Amino acid sequence: MDGTSSLWVTVHGHAHPILTQAIKDQVDKIAHTTLLGLANIPSIQLAKKLVEITPAGLTKVFYSDAGATSVEIALKIAFQYWQQHTDPQQRQKKKFISLEDAYHGDTVGTISVGGMGLVHATYRDLLFEGYRVPSPHCYRCPLGRERDQCNFACLQVVEDIMAEHNREIVGMIIEPLVQGAAGMITAPEGYLRKIRELCTKYNILMIADEVAVGFGRTGSLFACEQEGVSPDIMCIAKGLTGGYLPLAATLTTETIFEAFLGEPQEHKTFFHGHTFTGNPVGCAVALANIELIEQTRLIQHVQELAQMLSVEFERFKALSHVGDIRQKGLMVGIELVRDKETKEPYTLEENIGHQVILEARRQGLIIRPLGNVLVLMPILAMSEEELRQVLTITYQAIKNVTERVSQ
Numbered sequence: 001m002d003g004t005s006s007l008w009v010t011v012h013g014h015a016h017p018i019l020t021q022a023i024k025d026q027v028d029k030i031a032h033t034t035l036l037g038l039a040n041i042p043s044i045q046l047a048k049k050l051v052e053i054t055p056a057g058l059t060k061v062f063y064s065d066a067g068a069t070s071v072e073i074a075l076k077i078a079f080q081y082w083q084q085h086t087d088p089q090q091r092q093k094k095k096f097i098s099l100e101d102a103y104h105g106d107t108v109g110t111i112s113v114g115g116m117g118l119v120h121a122t123y124r125d126l127l128f129e130g131y132r133v134p135s136p137h138c139y140r141c142p143l144g145r146e147r148d149q150c151n152f153a154c155l156q157v158v159e160d161i162m163a164e165h166n167r168e169i170v171g172m173i174i175e176p177l178v179q180g181a182a183g184m185i186t187a188p189e190g191y192l193r194k195i196r197e198l199c200t201k202y203n204i205l206m207i208a209d210e211v212a213v214g215f216g217r218t219g220s221l222f223a224c225e226q227e228g229v230s231p232d233i234m235c236i237a238k239g240l241t242g243g244y245l246p247l248a249a250t251l252t253t254e255t256i257f258e259a260f261l262g263e264p265q266e267h268k269t270f271f272h273g274h275t276f277t278g279n280p281v282g283c284a285v286a287l288a289n290i291e292l293i294e295q296t297r298l299i300q301h302v303q304e305l306a307q308m309l310s311v312e313f314e315r316f317k318a319l320s321h322v323g324d325i326r327q328k329g330l331m332v333g334i335e336l337v338r339d340k341e342t343k344e345p346y347t348l349e350e351n352i353g354h355q356v357i358l359e360a361r362r363q364g365l366i367i368r369p370l371g372n373v374l375v376l377m378p379i380l381a382m383s384e385e386e387l388r389q390v391l392t393i394t395y396q397a398i399k400n401v402t403e404r405v406s407q
């Protein structure tokens with residue numbers, strides 16, 4: 001049983017006949033036709049659909065082929081937007097703000113705005129510099145505050161940087177609601193909305209990386225919806241094709257698009273083209289995926305499953321080595337700790353997450369850890385019964401391994 005949606009991508013399940021058919025039908029017509037100077041029918045239809053379903057104001061679609069490329073494109077568009085600004089003052093804007101522990105992909109640009117520390121340390125000299133702000137990690141607050149008395153101290157840090165440096169800041173990139181690869185760090189309610197307000201106030205572009213959270217994962221089609229936020233640029237990938245083919249898109253506003261219009265000799269073009277950009281087979285299955293989300297009322301189903309999860313997690317919280325459970329929709333991190341009282345983590349050598357997932361695998365469930373955090377990313381269309389099975393195995397695996405280790 002798949003408890004991680006392969007790698008956070010599967011929406012309707014594996015080998016879904018409708019999605020498979022959409023791929024077959026398109027391959028029978030044509031498998032590749034370039035988007036350089038042309039378009040193909042599925043790419044047009046999908047772009048239209050994406051504009052309809054994404055937050056208001058996002059009206060332009062730029063295709064690529066992976067989450068990292070969609071973010072890379074977002075960074076370049078944002079940077080070039082200010083470089084082409086009619087007000088020369090604005091051309092001083094060259095730096096990004098990003099969050100500690102952020103993950104936006106593994107290319108040079110995306111790790112420059114990433115906060116994965118050790119994982120990317122080797123490349124430090126290769127990366128461009130920017131501003132880092134603490135993540136809204138309430139269980140282990142980087143500012144040492146307590147959730148109910150902090151008065152959003154982490155947002156104050158963001159505002160201080162923006163107030164002082166906005167003249168040199170291009171944009172702020174953020175994973176809305178949940179920082180996935182960081183260990184499912186869920187932002188407190190209101191955090192994302194406030195980031196949007198601050199970006200607007202200080203004339204900074206807001207880039208939402210919805211690569212992991214998009215397509216129903218957090219209980220709404222896009223995470224930004226939950227706080228009524230429209231970003232200036234939005235990146236989508238993972239769930240876009242229901243997990244069937246690599247495809248990504250970067251969406252942006254009319255205002256940004258217009259800054260790239262001009263005569264050829266003005267060189268305002270956005271020169272960025274991947275060979276497989278807007279691949280028709282990928283676009284065809286993405287369209288089928290979105291139609292199926294609508295037809296099966298999948299978002300409502302996700303909300304029901306999420307509700308059930310939060311009830312079931314009460315039992316998990318009683319386990320003596322479950323320190324924190326972070327859940328947003330069907331995106332879950334269960335943090336295991338050596339000592340619940342002091343939040344003392346397990347050591348690297350103990351490799352606790354890995355041990356638990358091996359135990360779960362013996363019971364027929366595939367899940368993956370992020371260090372000491374167990375990740376549950378159930379397939380969105382899973383039945384309640386299947387999800388209960390995932391929980392039963394996970395619970396038992398945590399219990400068995402943590403009891404064994406603490407002996």
Ligand SMILES: *Cc1c(COP(=O)(O)O)cnc(C)c1O
Binds near residue numbers: 104212237
């Ligand atoms: C997975 C992920 C990416 C990178 O996507 P790839 O398709 O692996 O390049 C970027 N941002 C977020 C938030 C992700 O979860």
